[in-house]
Every structure is written in structure tokens, then in C-alpha cells.
Amino acid sequence: MQVEKGTRISCDGDSARKVHAVGSEQAASETSEAYSNGEEHMTNQLKLMCVLAHPDDESLGNGGILAKYAAEGVETYLVTATRGERGWFGDEREYPGLEALGKRREAELLAAARVLGITRVDFLDYIDGDLDQAHPAEVIAKIVGHVRRVKPDVVVTFGPDGAYGHPDHIAICQFTTAAIVEAASASSLYYHDLASHAVSKLYYMAPTYQLGVAYQAVFGDVVMHVDGVERRGIGGPEWAITTRIDTKDYRQIVWEAVLCHQSQLVVYRQLEHASREHQKELWDCQTYYRAFSLVNGGRRVEGDLFEGLR
Numbered sequence: 240m241q242v243e244k245g246t247r248i249s250c251d252g253d254s255a256r257k258v259h260a261v262g263s264e265q266a267a268s269e270t271s272e273a274y275s276n277g278e279e280h281m282t283n284q285l286k287l288m289c290v291l292a293h294p295d296d297e298s299l300g301n302g303g304i305l306a307k308y309a310a311e312g313v314e315t316y317l318v319t320a321t322r323g324e325r326g327w328f329g330d331e332r333e334y335p336g337l338e339a340l341g342k343r344r345e346a347e348l349l350a351a352a353r354v355l356g357i358t359r360v361d362f363l364d365y366i367d368g369d370l371d372q373a374h375p376a377e378v379i380a381k382i383v384g385h386v387r388r389v390k391p392d393v394v395v396t397f398g399p400d401g402a403y404g405h406p407d408h409i410a411i412c413q414f415t416t417a418a419i420v421e422a423a424s425a426s427s428l429y430y431h432d433l434a435s436h437a438v439s440k441l442y443y444m445a446p447t448y449q450l451g452v453a454y455q456a457v458f459g460d461v462v463m464h465v466d467g468v469e470r471r472g473i474g475g476p477e478w479a480i481t482t483r484i485d486t487k488d489y490r491q492i493v494w495e496a497v498l499c500h501q502s503q504l505v506v507y508r509q510l511e512h513a514s515r516e517h518q519k520e521l522w523d524c525q526t527y528y529r530a531f532s533l534v535n536g537g538r539r540v541e542g543d544l545f546e547g548l549r
């Protein structure tokens with residue numbers, strides 16, 4: 240399977256469509272070719288969309304579910320807000336600059352998406368680290384456009400903790416949640432030329448305390464300093480997890496996807512040295528919080544993001 244930026248692979252050949260985003264010229268000029276001709280939602284093809292902040296959030300944070308659902312025939316979509324332009328671990332004097340590193344990381348993400356079998360990748364074109372300063376209406380409008388064109392059943396994004404307090408992760412959680420409300424509203428001012436679409440289930444990534452321990456064992460203290468305050472990933476309580484997805488059969492695929500992020504491997508290669516027990520925490524299960532569902536409920540832990548939809 241091949242993935243190109245902004246191009247749907249198993250596409251039904253809709254021609255480029257002028258889009259109208261509220262908020263900025265940049266959003267309005269975004270291309271939107273080849274999504275759907277509007278007939279597709281009449282079928283029962285299941286669709287998963289991940290809306291994330293940086294290249295590698297898909298492989299490290301959600302690689303297991305993306306690989307698993309693609310293998311099961313679910314169409315998987317990825318919207319990434321930035322190109323990770325500030326993710327540089329080398330000598331500062333060798334930093335290639337925002338644009339050059341962004342291009343490199345875009346290519347790495349597209350390679351990882353191919354490995355994970357992702358149908359289509361789109362970028363929101365923000366700069367790494369700046370997302371929570373972006374105009375909310377502009378970001379929300381862009382996500383509404385993607386949601387209305389793709390018409391996903393299930394959307395996955397970061398939780399309110401941003402995994403370890405990363406402001407971009409927290410911002411994409413808030414923007415995505417708002418966009419899902421807007422996308423479902425027929426009276427929304429965003430992309431009013433596209434039919435409204437109600438996402439059936441929204442999930443927040445819910446890393447466990449044990450996963451945090453595994454990361455800490457490999458990387459040491461994972462800490463961010465934001466506004467003079469230390470932020471760490473502590474993981475949520477086990478009882479708050481609504482959904483556990485068994486992803487152990489996809490370990491190898493996920494690792495191959497991680498390896499596509501060449502510019503980040505100085506750091507990620509260390510994951511190979513994790514203990515057997517920590518490897519299990521890292522790859523064998525992914526945990527989520529069901530922020531809302533229009534199709535099921537209750538406190539029994541789900542083993543499938545599409546429970547209630549099949």
C-alpha cells in the first residue's frame with residue numbers, strides 16, 4: 240500500500256474541491272483533492288482517524304491500533320498538526336532549520352504510514368511547539384474539513400494530560416474535541432459546503448502508570464519545563480481506562496514504523512534495550528479513555544475501538 244501526503248490511495252477519484260475554512264487565508268488555500276464523492280458513507284466500511292501533533296506520535300503512541308485496524312480492513316487516516324520541526328537531538332550547530340527538518344520528518348512520517356498501512360495522511364501545517372498559540376477557529380476549521388470529508392466512525396487523539404504535559408498534545412486534544420462537535424452540527428459555520436458528520440466514538444490516549452515506568456526505565460526522567468513548571472507523564476489510574484486493545488501481534492510492524500523516524504533514532508533506538516517486561520508494556524497493549532460514544536456505554540472494559548459499530 241502506498242501513501243502520499245494529501246492523496247488518498249484507494250481513492251474514488253473525486254476532483255479537487257475548493258474548500259472554505261473560517262479563520263485564515265492559509266486554511267482556505269489548503270488543498271482537499273480526492274477524499275470522497277459522498278456515496279461512500281452509504282457502505283459499512285469502518286474508518287478510524289487519528290488526529291495527532293507530531294510525526295512519531297502515530298508510531299510510538301498509536302502504532303499498534305493503526306497497524307491492527309488496517310490489517311483488519313478498517314480504513315485508517317492520520318491528521319498530523321506539525322512536521323516536528325523542532326525535534327532535533329544532534330549538535331545544535333548542525334540543526335538544519337525549521338523547513339529542512341520539517342521536510343525530512345514529513346518524509347519519515349509518510350514512510351512510517353506506509354508501514355502501518357495508513358490510507359491517507361494530511362498535515363495541518365503548524366510549526367512544532369506553536370500549536371497551542373494558533374488561532375483556535377483556524378485549527379478547528381481545518382480539522383472539521385478533514386472529519387467531514389473522511390467521515391470517520393472513530394477518532395483518536397491525545398488526552399487532556401498531553402501524555403506528559405506537552406502543550407502541542409494538549410492543544411490537539413482540545414481542538415479535535417471541538418472540531419468533532421462542530422463537524423456534527425448542521426449549523427456550523429466551518430466548511431458549510433460539506434455535509435455534517437457525527438463521529439460515533441471519540442477516544443483519548445490514556446497511557447498507564449506502568450507504561451510511564453517503562454519509558455522512564457529507557458529514557459530516564461521524561462520532563463518538560465513549561466512556564467517555569469515541571470511537567471511529567473504520570474499515567475492515569477488503571478480504573479479510568481475504558482478500552483484496552485491487544486496489539487502484540489503487530490509489535491514488529493510498529494517497530495519498523497518507529498525505525499522510519501530516522502532523525503529521531505538517536506533516542507528511539509534505546510527502546511531496543513528495554514527489558515522484556517518493559518517491552519510488553521511498550522508494545523503489547525494500547526490503552527484509551529472513551530471520551531464519548533453514541534453507540535455503547537457502561538464500565539466493562541472494551542477490547543475494540545469499534546465496539547457497538549460492528
Ligand SMILES: [Zn+2]
Pocket residue numbers: 292293296405408
Ligand atoms: Zn508528539
